[in-house]
Amino acid sequence: MEKKYTVEQLNNFSRQELVTLFLSQQEQLVKMNENIDSLIEQIRIANQQRFGRHTEKLSEIPGQLSFFNEAEQLSETTDEFAEPDQDDILPQKP
Secondary structure: OOOOOOHHHHHHOOHHHHHHHHHHHHHHHHHHHHHHHHHHHHHHHHHHHHHOOOOOOOOOOOOOOOOOOHHHHHHHHOOOOOOOOHHHHOOOOO
16 A cells, blocks of 8 residues: 555645656556456456356256257167158059
């Protein structure tokens, strides 16, 4: 923490001392803003990792029933439910 100056002390400073003091305060302000921006980014990344979307590595857990992939599994394993061809639906003309 920098030293706090009173109004009387600042009134007694020369112009050059006030300019030097102002420039040092300005540099400190820029550094503090950079630190705040860095902290905000770190918080954003931490929140994204904690509350963001997570991808599942396993599509299903062995031994657990799967209600949502049942139609896909049936269509992949059997042709029983495949769409019929047009020749199967319409009779052929003799």
